[in-house]
Amino acid sequence: MIQFNKPHITGKEFRYIEEAINNQWISGNGPFTKRCHQFFEERYGFPKCLLTSSCTDALEMAALLLDLGPGDEVIFPSFTFVSTVNAFMLRGIKAVFADSLPHHPNIDPQAIRERITPQTKALVIVHYGGAACAMEEILEIVQEHNLLLIEDAAHAIDAYYKNKPLGSFGHLATFSFHETKNIICGEGGMLVINDARFEERAEILWEKGTNRTAFYRGEVDKYGWVDLGSSFLPSDLTAAFLMAQLECLAGIQSKRKSIVENYYKGLDELIKNALFQVITPEDYATQNGHLFAIVLADEPERSALINHLKQSEIFPAFHYQSLHKSPYFTPLHDGRALPNADLFSERLLRLPVYHDINVAEIQEICNAIKEFYGGREA
Numbered sequence: 291m292i293q294f295n296k297p298h299i300t301g302k303e304f305r306y307i308e309e310a311i312n313n314q315w316i317s318g319n320g321p322f323t324k325r326c327h328q329f330f331e332e333r334y335g336f337p338k339c340l341l342t343s344s345c346t347d348a349l350e351m352a353a354l355l356l357d358l359g360p361g362d363e364v365i366f367p368s369f370t371f372v373s374t375v376n377a378f379m380l381r382g383i384k385a386v387f388a389d390s391l392p393h394h395p396n397i398d399p400q401a402i403r404e405r406i407t408p409q410t411k412a413l414v415i416v417h418y419g420g421a422a423c424a425m426e427e428i429l430e431i432v433q434e435h436n437l438l439l440i441e442d443a444a445h446a447i448d449a450y451y452k453n454k455p456l457g458s459f460g461h462l463a464t465f466s467f468h469e470t471k472n473i474i475c476g477e478g479g480m481l482v483i484n485d486a487r488f489e490e491r492a493e494i495l496w497e498k499g500t501n502r503t504a505f506y507r508g509e510v511d512k513y514g515w516v517d518l519g520s521s522f523l524p525s526d527l528t529a530a531f532l533m534a535q536l537e538c539l540a541g542i543q544s545k546r547k548s549i550v551e552n553y554y555k556g557l558d559e560l561i562k563n564a565l566f567q568v569i570t571p572e573d574y575a576t577q578n579g580h581l582f583a584i585v586l587a588d589e590p591e592r593s594a595l596i597n598h599l600k601q602s603e604i605f606p607a608f609h610y611q612s613l614h615k616s617p618y619f620t621p622l623h624d625g626r627a628l629p630n631a632d633l634f635s636e637r638l639l640r641l642p643v644y645h646d647i648n649v650a651e652i653q654e655i656c657n658a659i660k661e662f663y664g665g666r667e668a
């Protein structure tokens with residue numbers, strides 16, 4: 291059986307969790323949390339990072355920090371995870387959906403332009419599969435209309451746009467370490483604060499609306515309730531797990547990238563014959579090995595391929611369903627068609643990509659797909 295995902299354990303996790311226990315600091319903002327922050331700040335030049343209990347939490351922090359609320363409009367892609375939008379809707383904003391590009395789930399800059407009104411305050415982009423959005427055009431729009439930019443970089447660890455790391459473009463950016471992502475800690479995430487004016491308040495929101503972080507640094511002699519907030523910080527046990535993974539980042543990334551390369555090689559002939567399309571990063575974007583996704587001719591063909599692969603005990607997965615058509619959002623949607631988001635909802639299929647899948651298993655998957663298309667080649 292080849293399942294869709296298997297969490298990869300580097301081996302150091304147990305040792306670091308033991309160390310966290312021995313530190314006698316297992317609540318949040320402890321020694322391992324600080325090491326994780328430092329890792330990201332040094333490796334990617336992020337000015338300020340805060341680990342969170344999930345990417346969802348980091349998105350909720352972003353919405354609070356940017357003071358978004360009723361009367362504000364925020365533009366999102368429709369082909370994304372629920373949390374990208376839900377986190378902001380919790381604050382009472384009006385969500386406005388822009389379509390994906392025709393050939394890639396990333397948001398279409400032209401579609402963003404068409405959705406801007408005087409009420410538009412922020413734009414949330416998702417670097418789908420770790421492939422950078424069209425940042426030059428997006429930054430131009432952001433500057434022109436004085437928007438706040440949030441990058442949902444949940445897929446986008448160790449990914450770049452023209453040599454600049456994803457997560458460094460937005461005023462704020464969010465990452466996920468959920469067990470389905472490249473670097474994991476069970477449930478976990480991170481908020482990146484690129485705009486210094488949000489730094490101080492971010493620490494306060496993170497620590498239940500108190501200035502405890504400043505207190506720990508010795509900047510104030512007692513801490514108290516100074517603003518709204520919640521408990522967004524993960525325990526140091528979680529951070530210990532994450533640190534173990536981060537120390538293996540280079541190896542994990544190169545392994546995942548080679549898996550994606552092996553799919554390209556194994557499916558080369560079918561790709562050349564245009565039996566399906568592969569979701570491929572643009573020239574300006576890197577491949578970070580988060581996923582390998584193909585787009586089939588139509589929904590029945592996707593179902594047929596899924597069934598075919600299941601017979602060989604191979605379990606691929608489709609991905610998001612357009613949020614503008616979700617049961618929750620349908621009554622709130624302005625009725626505008628988003629054909630590209632719908633296309634990816636109906637036809638996109640992800641093949642298994644996880645650290646411990648081996649070359650023979652990838653070959654087996656490619657062979658099963660070739661068998662499915664056997665006799666159909668033009």
Ligand SMILES: *Cc1c(COP(=O)(O)O)cnc(C)c1O
Nearest residue numbers: 344345346371373444466468479
């Ligand atoms: C996984 C994911 C999230 C949510 O991450 P959690 O850490 O599970 O909260 C948000 N946005 C996108 C695009 C994701 O893929």
